Amino acid sequence: MEPNEVRARADDLPRSPGVYQFLSGDTTLYVGKAVDLRDRVRSYADPRGERIRRMVAAAExxxxxVTDTETQALLLEANLIKRHQPRYNVRLKDDKSYPLVQLTDHSVPRIEVTRDPEPGATVFGPYTDKGRVETVVKAIRETYGLRGCSDHKYSGRDRPCLDYEMGLCSAPCTGEISEERYREDVESAVRFFEGETGVLADPLSREMxxxxxxxxxxxxxxxxDRLSVVESFHGGGEEAVSSRRDERTVDVLGASVEGDRAVVARLHAERGQLVDRSRHRLDAPEGSDAAAAALFSAFLPQYYAERDLPDVVLLSERPDDEDVIAWLETEGVSVRVPGSGREAKLVELALKNARRTDGEPDSVGELAAALSLSRPERIEGFDVSHAQGRAVVGSDVCFVGGDSDTSSYRRKKLSEGNDDYLHMRELVEWRARRAVEGRDDRPDPDLLLVDGGRGQLDAARAALDEVGWDVPVVALAKEEEVVxxxxxxxxxxxxHPGLHLLQRVRDEAHRFAVQYHQTLRDDVSTVLDDIDGVGPATRRKLLRRFGSVDAVRAASVEDLTDVPGVGEKTARTLKERL
Incomplete structure (x- = not known):
């Protein structure tokens, strides 16, 4: 981008905190956070360092x-850097994530600070300061005696461990406290992380x-000192949302209608933490002053028709259709239009995201709606490449949130043969078995995409059924471009944004498979190795040009000499020897 392009782009941005990405095509070059997006992006029109200057020049x-606070911008920046691993974010190349606090899913839960929570655990965070979190967890353990030991250390004990002697654990392992009383203490810890600071601050104050x-x-x-950390824990912007204890899931919706352009932005919170954001484009309903109200009346029943309802829906305007509100309330959903406080700030944040005019369509959300699926944040694409049944390979690429996650790409050599359906079944079965047996370190995808038509889809479906891996799968046919x-x-x-996303996944799977196939094919020993004047480099050029030894054999002397590095003498030698 030229300096004048950067300035022009900055002029369109809000003066709000948020995260910005410099992009070249689909590749993220750099991710940064800003207190004021407009001023921060404008500064790149005259970058100080040569590295950043090169990055801006390469960006398109x-x-x-947009985020509500600097803390949210910080966490979002970290997540985007971890996902995209941008070339120019050299200062943050580690793969760490922000710490969480988990209470494990046991009859006697364990409390600990972790970056990789267990399935079923009650999780709070993420938090920006691990030291503060560890101080709070230790205070909770000293106050309420929650265990921090592993399941192996907990089971089969005859006497309490050293944590009991140090006052860090009430020793439920040996019956020093009943499970019922222990769970009451766990509930107190949960209340603290949900925002009830006094649960921990009051005992510490009395002890002090x-x-x-x-x-x-x-x-x-x-x-x-410990009390100071505890009292400031919830006031330091660590939590994104402070929801009521009985309202574990909250959807915040903001609507923007400008002419025939209508957008609903959704923020989704679980246990007080923002965990998802999405934007949905709709045909604007007729009307003027009541446009947003009418939009919500149309959007709510359509969006939640095949989705789990949250405990609360916060809206920027009340829907004008009372039947919609009655339906939600009958289903146990609290519908609110907040006028002030934290909830009002969240609605304003949703409105900011709805009013954005620079973002691309929410391809993941539109794909989910079109296929009647839960939002497929993680999509894996599969393709097979070979040369007439030889050097057969398969690719498994991954897209997260609509963007490629190259660290999750995998590839596999497949059995020789010229049966595309059999190869696709073998490839998908390999992935499924690794997942079911716990040998794959990647999360399960929300959707599988196979390159091909009905035959490839049936092959993939048969593999999933045989292994017992329950993941939705679709196919994308190349010629007709039908799903x-x-x-x-x-x-x-x-x-269609959903089609564009599937095409990107399909094309990347094809590219990755062909790349591996060419590498494998070039490394295979052939009769070309025995011909004088044909070294490894010339062999690779010949195979890349003609595709196989048989095709080289059928080529004329004139065709052979068109290959760089092959003179007439070598071409005639090839014809004689082959």
């Missing part, structure tokens, strides 16, 4: 995401005062 556009009265001044000072599912075939218009 800038994409942004007792230590001071007993002239244990060093201990009192230590408790004072094939088990139930039907979709012929979407060429500009």
């Amino acid at each position: 556009t800038v994409d942004v995401a 005062e007792a230590a001071a009265q007993g002239q244990e001044f060093e201990r009192a000072a230590h408790l004072r 094939v599912t088990t139930e039907r075939t979709y012929d979407w218009p060429p500009d």
